[in-house]
Every structure is written in C-alpha cells, then in structure tokens.
Amino acid sequence: MLAESWLTALLAAAIPCVAARPDPDLWRRAMTVAGDTKACGLSDPAPTVKAPKTNPWAPISPEDAAAVWDYVHSPDVGLNLTAPANATQTDNYVYFVETLQTNKSQVLPYIDGDRPIPDKYARVVIFEGGKEVPVSQEYMVGPLPIDSKTSIQKLDYIFNGGSGGAVPYNARYYDGKRSAASEPLLKSIMAEIADITLELFDGVYYGSGDNRTNITPGSPTPVSFDGTQAYRNIMFRYPGLATYLAPIDLFVLLDVTGTDASKYFLKGIVTNSRFFPTVADLRKAYEAGELKSEFPQTRNTDWGLLNYKPEMGVRDLEDRLAPQSIELGGKRYKLDTEQQYVEFMGWSFYMSFSRTLGIQFFDIRFKGERVLYELSLQEAAAQYAGYQPKAANTALCIFEADSGYPLARHRTGASNDYGFSRLASVKGSALHTRAVATVGNYDYLFDYAFHVDGSLEITVRASGYLQSSPYYKNQSRFGPRIQQGTQGSYHDHILTFKADFDIVDTQNSLQVTELVTVNQTQPWYPELGSFAQMELNTTLMQTEQQFNWAPNGQAMYSVISSNLTNAWGEKRGYRLIPGRSNIHLSVHDSPWSRKQSTFLKSSLAVTRQHDAEVFANSWQNINLPEAPQHDFAKFFDGEGVDDEDLVVWFNLGMHHFTRAEDIPVTLYTEAVSSIVFAPQNFNDRAQEGDLRNRRWIATDAKTGKLEYEDYGIALPTCKVELEEPTLKISEWTTV
Ligand SMILES: *[C@@H]1O[C@H](CO)[C@@H](O)[C@H](O)[C@H]1NC(C)=O
Ligand SMILES: *[C@@H]1O[C@H](CO)[C@@H](O)[C@H](O)[C@H]1NC(C)=O
Ligand SMILES: *[C@@H]1O[C@H](CO)[C@@H](O)[C@H](O)[C@H]1NC(C)=O
Ligand SMILES: *[C@@H]1O[C@H](CO)[C@@H](O)[C@H](O)[C@H]1NC(C)=O
Ligand SMILES: *[C@@H]1O[C@H](CO)[C@@H](O)[C@H](O)[C@H]1NC(C)=O
Ligand SMILES: *[C@@H]1O[C@H](CO)[C@@H](O)[C@H](O)[C@H]1NC(C)=O
Ligand SMILES: *[C@@H]1O[C@H](CO)[C@@H](O)[C@H](O)[C@H]1NC(C)=O
C-alpha cells in the first residue's frame, strides 16, 4: 500500500503542470494526500516575497469590471444597451470588458522612479447593431475605480487602420447572435434538400434545436473581406467529441450582408468539388446519380478519441509509472501571488493576463537588471483563420524542472603529465511558466523557461484535432488521407510574440553579426596565396524592418545596449537564437490574410516602441483582410532603431504537414517551435560559478585518491506516512 501512496503523492505533486484536472473532488483529495508529505517539501507552497512595487500591469479587479459593466449600462451614459441575454444582432450590447494595457511611458516613471502608479482603464467592446450605421465600437473607461473623475471615450489610439475602435457590422466578430439571424435561411435550405443529404451523407439538418438534426454546421473565418459584405461558408460535420475529424462533403454558402435577415440569400452549395448556384441545380445532379460519395465519413468516431486503445496491444514494462518531475526539498522560487510577481535564481518578473493575449510578462530582470520590459503573445493564427486564445480555457502553472542535461560539464587534466584530473558538472534546471490555451480545435502549450544561466527559452507546442476535410482521391496535393473519409488538410500555424527588450535601459540597438567569407593572404602562408577565411561583419540595423533568419544560421542577432559595456568593454546584450521550426506564413498573398496579418509574413521584425503601437494585431482583424482595423505594415514608416527604445516581434510556428499520426490528435513532440534569448556579453562571465548544485571531483593519478565535493547540496531524505491512500493512479488521466 505504501508504494501506491508514494506514487499517488508524487503524482499529485507533479500533476498540476502536466495534466488537466479530471474532477475537482479528486483533485482536492489528491492534494490532501500530497499535504501529508511535508517532510520532503513536496507539497510546501513556494516561499513568499513582497514585490518591489504594486503591479501596474495587473488586470483590473472583478469588482472594477462589474462596476464598469454597470457604468456603461447606466442610462446617464446613454449607450442604449440591451442585456446580452436578451439582445439580438440589431441591439446594442456589451461583448466584453477587459483591461486596457497601461502605457509604457506612464509605467517607467513609476517602476523606475518615484511617480505614483498610473491610472487603470477598462477596455469595453460594444456591439452596436442598434445604431443607424451598425458597428462594433471599443471604448476606454477610467480612471478606475469608478468615481466622479471616470469617463468613457472611444478607444481609437491602439488601432491605426483609419477607423479607430470602430469595425463595420459586416466584419464584426461572428457571434451567436449573428448566427441566429441567418439560421432560418440555413434551416429552410437544408430542409429542402433533406432527402439528398440523408442519402448522400446519412445526415439531415432542421436547425440546432430539432431532435431530427444529426449533422453540425460550422463557420470558418473570415466572414468578410473589407466590411462591405458578409458571407458564411458553412461546412458540416458529424457531431460528437471528435467532430473536427468527421467532416462531410457539404458546404452551404450564404450571403449575410447587413442586419436585415430578410435580405440574406443562398450563394450556392458545394459538394464533390462542384458548385451548384441553386438547390435545383444540386437536385438535378443528384437525380442524375453524379454525387455519390467515394469515401463516406464514419458515423462512429471512436478512432478520434484520445483514450487508451486496447486493440493496439501492449508494450513491455508499460505497466510501470513513467518518470515524474517533482521539486524535492522545497520549491526554489518565490511568489507574490497578489502582485503576480516571481523571483527565481536571480530572475524576477511580473505577470499579467489578458482575455485577448493570454499571459504576459513584464519587467523581466536578471540579477536586478532589466532584460525585457514586456514579453507577450500577440496572435495564434492558422493559415485560413486567425483567432485569439480564449482566456476561459487557460490554466497557468509554475514549476522548476531538470533541464535534462547539465548546464556545463568538463573533465580536464586527465593526462598523467599533470598527475591529477578534475571533473566538474553543474546542474541544469529552469523555472517553467506554462499555460495551455484551447483555441478552437487546438490546445496550444506555451512554455516560458527561465534557465539558471540567464537564458530564456520560449516554446510553443500544438496538439489537438485537425481542421480536416472530406477525402478525395484527386486532392492529395492538399494533404494525405488519414482515415476512411478524412483528409488531413495542410496548414500553417503561426504564433506572433512581442519582445520589448530593454537591455538595462531603453537605449538599445539591434546588432547583426554576419559570418562572411573573405579572401585573405597571410605572410606566413606564402604557399596558400589568397585563401578563404571566415570573418565577423558587425553592423547595426538602422531602420524599422521585417526580416528573416539568415540561411545556415550565418548571422547573429543581438539586442545590445547603446552605451553600457561589460568589464571587457563589449556592449552588453541579449542574443536571439532560433530554436526549432522558426517559420513564418508560407502564402503572402492569400485573400484570407492579405493585409491584416503582415506580422505573420516574416520570422522577425524590429520597430521603435510607441504607446500607440502596443499590439501587432487587432482581435477583430480576422474579418478585415482587405481593410484591417489595425495594420502592422504601418509600423514600418522609416523610423530609426539605432540607440532607441526598440521592440522585437517574432513568430513561432509549424508548417503542419499532416499525417496519419495526427489521428486522434496532433502530437506535441513534432508540432513544436521555440526561440532562446541568451546573454551576449551581458555579463562578464558565465552565470554558473555562483551555483552550488554542482559536483567537483578531483583525482590524484599517483595515489588514486579521489575528492568529491558536493557543496553540501544533497538529496533530501524524508519519511512519508500516509494515513490512507485515497487515489489510484489510474484515476488520473493526463491530457
Ligand atoms: C430579459 O427580458 C426579460 C423579459 O422582458 C426580463 O424579464 C429580464 O429581466 C431581461 N433580462 C435582463 C438580464 O435584463
Ligand atoms: C435603442 O436601441 C434599440 C435597439 O435595441 C433601438 O431600436 C432604438 O431605436 C434605440 N434607441 C435610440 C434612442 O437610439
Ligand atoms: C422529437 O420531438 C418531437 C416534437 O417535439 C417529439 O414529438 C418526439 O417525441 C421527439 N423525438 C425524440 C426521439 O425525442
Ligand atoms: C475530383 O473528384 C471529384 C469527385 O470524384 C470530381 O467531382 C472532380 O471533378 C475531380 N476533380 C478533378 C480536378 O479531377
Ligand atoms: C575568393 O577568391 C576566389 C578565387 O579567386 C574567387 O572565386 C572568390 O569569388 C573569392 N571570394 C570572395 C568572397 O571574394
Ligand atoms: C558588411 O556588411 C555591410 C552591410 O551589410 C556590407 O555593406 C559590407 O559589404 C559587408 N562586408 C563584408 C566584408 O562582407
Ligand atoms: C553614453 O555615455 C556617454 C559617456 O558616459 C555619455 O556622454 C552619453 O550621453 C551617453 N549616451 C547616451 C545615449 O546615454
């Protein structure tokens, strides 16, 4: 029993960061079990610390958000709002309330000086379908908390597209109220062809509330190109847990321009790669027997579930628990949970959270000196659709883990000439801040690893259901067949990040160090004549630009301080090191991403920091590929970036070459992309000499005497007594 209790306790300790919680009660019981293992420090909370300053980036409180809600609904403010629960698309209603990011120009005098903390503002999105010219309009409300000084104004300055915070109705985010408005038309069309869909696809659609309905409509984006029109290209799938993998070959194209649903109409129906402008055209082809499905979709999609499949057999020793990551001896990081502030091995940073961006990091310092002012995700896009992470699904967790390799290792003086040898090895570990964001059909796993040597690694992984297509023999150019009736459609995943570097202060430059080949002569090699040599060619980027990693990695990019040098007179900096799969968008002129996603089209970009250029994107750009609300391309207006406050934008992502192994879900081992920021002469030497988690082994060749130094850092011993094991390992399903 004890063995099982141990495992349970260890698993409970390890689980918060690797697994979803299957059920809150199980979770509570497991924590109780883990709570008994105090002796090992396994379940001790992280030590606390007081943040140097109140977090100026923190999200507004739930109380303030509720007060803002009441404020905008009050008749005095005059917005004529309907409660969202009762609203239709032709009413005015609040879509969301969130925190407006505080201006850097207002934060620096506070965080670095003695100015008071800047005022907080809320950002409120109101869908104004009840206006004569219906729009979506963003507002800023503040200062908070609400008092006599609070006012509401249009939030225009974070959008540079020309219409500020306004988005035309047609391009407004396609929410449930808009779907509801076009539902009667969809229902009538689908009822008219129910006999056809029943025979061809074993499916009928009479509306979502009708108990005969057995196929599910889905609407890809964009729904508009420039806001002057709106359409829905509705696809259908078999419902169920694996619905994304069970598409059927039926697409209904509706024109849904404007708020008057009586004017909506059918543009056509697509099946068998053929377009039928009217129901009558479809019926004619059907009656002529031209529409048989070659590879019908399977109703039973158990093959698409991420569960144990006994029919696949067993692997030897797989009945044993896999290794778990645990923090034996107590946590080595400190938290100020109220201020969302973290300290770890010389690192310190604040965190914030936004509905549209997920987790954000601010004032990231190493040994007291600022490296980054801000690090945050800007967009998670797929080739055919850009969408935003949804806050509701994010689970944040922090833990330290073994790096899986030593930070450094070397054996020296092994030869008998010296009579002795030394072997040294330094433990590698990193603090991971990890968040999982479910964005539609994918679970993106974001990992920010703060390594003990001062480097910061950002990794993103994608797992989940493919947006698949019905399979056709003659469409293999879009991807392979991956199930009976399913094709894995090729696509790109691109995740855009903002890295506002401040190498100690805001006066920085972007240094490019190219490896160039030059022909040289060297007097002591007369026989070689002129011969090729490598040289470093170091330059500073002069103006704002988008750029890509040099082929063969033959250039190093570093953000350096304009003025600060280390002990050796070298400019202090941090280097950008490509990791795995540093891709950008493949198609640069697709009508679905033509102008609203310029930031996806290069691996890197550098711009000058401005309070009004906070974001690479606007969350409503998705339906405005031809007339973006916010246009990243406009950032590049020739401003200098040498000796300036600069921002680096970078993309991580994957070209998703789909495969049978994407069933049931895409695997994190392969769908991964990363980047590392590493000190480049930021320090005077490697940041390891002050770490005691190391071994120093000296051997004397003559005497054979061996000295072993562990600096007093040893495996903690502890005794665990558990009253009653309450959980079986099998009750934990990791996700
Ligand atoms: C919605 O409308 C109903 C009927 O008019 C009303 O009773 C209810 O209070 C409204 N709900 C909200 C949240 O205003
Ligand atoms: C208020 O909004 C409703 C739609 O919800 C609209 O019918 C009405 O005309 C609006 N009233 C004013 C004064 O604008
Ligand atoms: C479906 O709904 C109809 C009408 O409400 C009802 O008469 C029928 O019993 C329902 N059938 C099933 C299988 O629930
Ligand atoms: C591909 O196959 C479909 C279904 O068999 C057929 O309708 C379509 O014309 C074919 N397309 C091409 C380009 O051959
Ligand atoms: C070096 O010299 C070789 C032989 O003369 C020539 O082909 C080559 O282009 C030169 N390379 C550079 C980088 O100048
Ligand atoms: C060094 O880079 C600069 C700027 O790109 C370029 O003009 C120059 O020719 C390069 N020098 C060598 C030796 O490649
Ligand atoms: C850089 O340092 C020099 C010497 O201390 C100083 O004169 C100069 O103003 C500094 N430049 C900037 C941009 O801070």
Ligand SMILES: *[C@@H]1O[C@H](CO)[C@@H](O)[C@H](O)[C@H]1NC(C)=O
């Ligand atoms: C932030 O900066 C922008 C651009 O300068 C300005 O328009 C805006 O009013 C500032 N926000 C606050 C809350 O002061």
Ligand SMILES: [Cu+2]
């Ligand atoms: Cu994918």
